[in-house]
Amino acid sequence: MELSGAEILVQCLKDEGVEHLFGYPGGAVLHIYDELFKQDEVQHILVRHEQGAVHAADGYARATGKPGVALLTSGPGATNGVTGIATAYCDSIPMVVITGQVPTPFIGSDAFQEVDTLGITRPCVKHNFLVKDVRDLAETMKKAFYIATSGRPGPVVIDVPKDVTDPNIKIPHLYPKSIKMRSYNPVKRGHSGQVKKAVELILSAKRPVVYSGGGVVTGDGAAELTELVREMNLPITSTLMGLGGYPGTGKQFLGMLGMHGTYEANMAMHDCDVLIAIGARFDDRVTGKVKDFCPDAKIIHIDIDPASISKNVRVDIPIVGPVKRVLADMLNVVKAHKSRPNCEALEQWWSQLQQWRSVNCLKYNASSGRIKPQAAIEMLHKITGGDAIIASDVGQHQMWVAQYYPFDKPQHWLTSGGLGTMGFGLPAAMGAKVACPEKDVVCITGDGSIQMNIQELATCQHFNLPLKVMLLNNGYLGMVRQWQEFFYGSRYSEVTVEAQPDFVKLAQAYGHVGMRVEKPEDLEGALTEMMAIKDRLVFLDVVVDPGENVYPMIMAGKGHHEMQLSPDCELS
Amino acid sequence: MRHIISILMENEAGALSRVAGLFSARGYNIESLTVAPTEDPTLSRMTLVTCGNNEIIEQITKQLHKLIEVVKLADLSEGVHIEREMMLIKLLAKGSHREEVKRLVEIFRGNIIDVTDTSYIVEMTGTCDKLDAFIGAVHEDLILETVRTGPSGIARGTKGLSI
Numbered sequence: 001m002e003l004s005g006a007e008i009l010v011q012c013l014k015d016e017g018v019e020h021l022f023g024y025p026g027g028a029v030l031h032i033y034d035e036l037f038k039q040d041e042v043q044h045i046l047v048r049h050e051q052g053a054v055h056a057a058d059g060y061a062r063a064t065g066k067p068g069v070a071l072l073t074s075g076p077g078a079t080n081g082v083t084g085i086a087t088a089y090c091d092s093i094p095m096v097v098i099t100g101q102v103p104t105p106f107i108g109s110d111a112f113q114e115v116d117t118l119g120i121t122r123p124c125v126k127h128n129f130l131v132k133d134v135r136d137l138a139e140t141m142k143k144a145f146y147i148a149t150s151g152r153p154g155p156v157v158i159d160v161p162k163d164v165t166d167p168n169i170k171i172p173h174l175y176p177k178s179i180k181m182r183s184y185n186p187v188k189r190g191h192s193g194q195v196k197k198a199v200e201l202i203l204s205a206k207r208p209v210v211y212s213g214g215g216v217v218t219g220d221g222a223a224e225l226t227e228l229v230r231e232m233n234l235p236i237t238s239t240l241m242g243l244g245g246y247p248g249t250g251k252q253f254l255g256m257l258g259m260h261g262t263y264e265a266n267m268a269m270h271d272c273d274v275l276i277a278i279g280a281r282f283d284d285r286v287t288g289k290v291k292d293f294c295p296d297a298k299i300i301h302i303d304i305d306p307a308s309i310s311k312n313v314r315v316d317i318p319i320v321g322p323v324k325r326v327l328a329d330m331l332n333v334v335k336a337h338k339s340r341p342n343c344e345a346l347e348q349w350w351s352q353l354q355q356w357r358s359v360n361c362l363k364y365n366a367s368s369g370r371i372k373p374q375a376a377i378e379m380l381h382k383i384t385g386g387d388a389i390i391a392s393d394v395g396q397h398q399m400w401v402a403q404y405y406p407f408d409k410p411q412h413w414l415t416s417g418g419l420g421t422m423g424f425g426l427p428a429a430m431g432a433k434v435a436c437p438e439k440d441v442v443c444i445t446g447d448g449s450i451q452m453n454i455q456e457l458a459t460c461q462h463f464n465l466p467l468k469v470m471l472l473n474n475g476y477l478g479m480v481r482q483w484q485e486f487f488y489g490s491r492y493s494e495v496t497v498e499a500q501p502d503f504v505k506l507a508q509a510y511g512h513v514g515m516r517v518e519k520p521e522d523l524e525g526a527l528t529e530m531m532a533i534k535d536r537l538v539f540l541d542v543v544v545d546p547g548e549n550v551y552p553m554i555m556a557g558k559g560h561h562e563m564q565l566s567p568d569c570e571l572s
Numbered sequence: 573m574r575h576i577i578s579i580l581m582e583n584e585a586g587a588l589s590r591v592a593g594l595f596s597a598r599g600y601n602i603e604s605l606t607v608a609p610t611e612d613p614t615l616s617r618m619t620l621v622t623c624g625n626n627e628i629i630e631q632i633t634k635q636l637h638k639l640i641e642v643v644k645l646a647d648l649s650e651g652v653h654i655e656r657e658m659m660l661i662k663l664l665a666k667g668s669h670r671e672e673v674k675r676l677v678e679i680f681r682g683n684i685i686d687v688t689d690t691s692y693i694v695e696m697t698g699t700c701d702k703l704d705a706f707i708g709a710v711h712e713d714l715i716l717e718t719v720r721t722g723p724s725g726i727a728r729g730t731k732g733l734s735i
């Protein structure tokens with residue numbers, strides 16, 4: 001069958017099983033849009049800003065594990081997408097971004113809407129391609145999806161010059177069923193000797209702790225992790241990205257670790273004798289001061305990416321492999337092994353952990369007459385039964401969700417962890433709602449963040465995406481204000497979000513339901529009403545206590561054992 | 573410490589800038605870099621000289637490996653290997669200096685490959701140290717121009733970097 005480049009491109013998307021495409025048209029991708037027009041297998045979601053398209057594809061991927069796909073035009077279309085691409089890169093999210101490019105004869109001539117997309121995106125993609133010949137298009141598409149979804153996942157950009165999609169140039173088309181690349185062979189399983197050594201070390205541990213990361217979620221290892229942790233009675237903490245990898249309401253879960261982690265999680269890190277890091281990368285927000293990191297621990301590190309191992313912290317037993325497979329192998333070794341965990345030592349360790357838990361580090365004072373943001377999140381958890389997909393933006397509200405909305409399942413928590421991109425929440429929620437129309441999807445956002453991609457409210461109206469937006473409105477760029485309070489003598493420099501729009505009217509102007517709640521006693525009613533409206537997008541402006549801070553906190557240069565606790569919780 | 577890293581990579585446009593970009597983005601330094609296609613035109617071979625402590629070199633090799641186009645790589649400094657660099661150096665050659673320079677070139681086993689009334693172009697290969705030594709031995713006023721390729725390296729014995 002003879003097809004044009006544009007036809008091939010759309011056909012490849014179908015062959016990859018792509019059902020949704022987030023995009024924005026322009027000159028360089030006109031041929032592709034013409035092909036999209038002629039079919040209805042791939043649904044195109046027209047966003048209102050290219051950053052929104054990429055974040056939406058990202059949210060789609062995080063909620064499903066399938067690669068998200070975005071289509072952007074050349075020049076400003078591509079540059080608008082860069083923040084989204086970098087966001088996905090930092091969190092290892094599988095994604096394919098197709099960008100239009102000026103026709104090949106014009107490349108390098110500073111043509112209209114020409115930018116060096118390959119050069120601009122190179123440092124923030126897993127890989128990128130420029131397709132110079134239509135005959136390479138199908139194979140490049142195959143490679144792009146393969147690279148994006150295998151190994152440590154990540155975004156792949158395919159830059160397609162306009163002449164490559166010329167409808168008048170037709171060539172025979174055959175989509176390769178599979179692809180082999182001599183230069184790219186992701187590891188399929190961990191080294192069995194290392195797996196055995198790791199199990200033996202855990203069995204001999206007196207104070208073990210599991211530190212699980214986003215790799216467990218993206219690597220589909222939650223079930224195996226949960227089984228292993230239960231089988232061995234291990235305490236477990238998680239990074240921001242790993243939440244949901246192990247049930248947040250589970251008995252053995254200590255809460256998140258790191259800068260705004262719980263007291264029990266961070267103390268456990270500091271005092272453990274064996275640390276089992278799984279799909280985590282020892283980020284600086286997690287380790288605190290590296291010199292004081294887990295001073296007494298032997299460290300096991302399971303990761304698909306060899307470059308993550310011993311990058312920031314030296315480890316004793318590295319295992320390079322897909323977490324799912326490695327954890328399954330570990331389980332088999334544990335079950336077949338003669339020795340059992342050291343029950344007596346573990347019991348003592350658990351009673352120590354219990355004692356740290358009793359500090360109740362997430363306690364907050366709810367009696368101020370104002371809505372506490374923490375209370376709003378706890379209430380949402382109650383009303384949604386903890387089962388909603390939550391997308392967040394970046395700031396205090398993000399940390400509060402991580403602390404007060406325990407996630408029991410993976411792929412329910414969509415947040416920009418690595419890059420910390422304000423403006424991620426709404427488009428990501430949109431992508432998740434497209435992927436999972438039957439699920440409740442809530443974007444928990446801040447008054448600063450929401451305005452960074454608020455235009456996507458129009459997309460939600462256009463495509464009838466009845467997600468929920470819960471704005472924790474503190475009138476501040478709260479996280480920055482908190483740092484200025486702590487470290488700059490409360491000199492609040494450019495953090496007051498004055499001249500806010502009336503968010504209720506704004507939501508209504510976009511055709512949605514807008515509501516506001518200001519009194520603690522009205523909170524439950526408002527949240528219940530918001531969640532009860534199934535067929536409309538509801539934007540709830542929750543006016544919260546503006547002075548609230550995120551606790552506990554590890555200050556810069558401090559170790560896990562030197563946390564600052566909230567004034568509301570007393571160390572007994 | 574100085575390390576010499578040999579990389580076999582797909583001979584594709586953009587591969588070189590990925591390597592260079594990696595080094596600048598992560599703050600590693602490149603002392604020299606040479607690259608050319610191999611006997612298999614789909615592959616290029618790169619020799620890269622860098623320095624850093626063991627942790628940094630470990631990260632560099634891992635990060636290089638992660639680049640999709642990199643097929644194989646080896647840190648040649650880990651084993652016995654041979655390094656050669658080529659230099660073209662243009663020297664002032666007038667009057668009494670003509671003989672003196674010629675003798676020096678012979679001692680260093682270089683070749684004079686171009687001669688004018690007033691200058692020589694000398695071609696010389698060797699280890700970086702040898703080329704440095706030659707430059708040190710010539711009076712600095714006589715040096716008009718130097719071009720160096722940076723070292724290429726290869727491991728000794730039958731084992732090598734191939735696919």
Ligand SMILES: Cc1ncc(C[n+]2csc(CCOP(=O)(O)OP(=O)(O)O)c2C)c(N)n1
Pocket residue numbers: 393394395396397398420421422423445446447448449450472474476477478479480
């Ligand atoms: C795109 C972007 N710009 C700047 C920042 C720095 N930043 C981090 S948190 C924050 C404040 C966010 O304010 P808001 O959305 O109101 O959330 P709050 O902290 O008040 O809950 C800022 C400006 C960022 N993370 N992303």
Ligand SMILES: [Mg+2]
Pocket residue numbers: 395446447448472473474475476477478
């Ligand atoms: Mg705010």
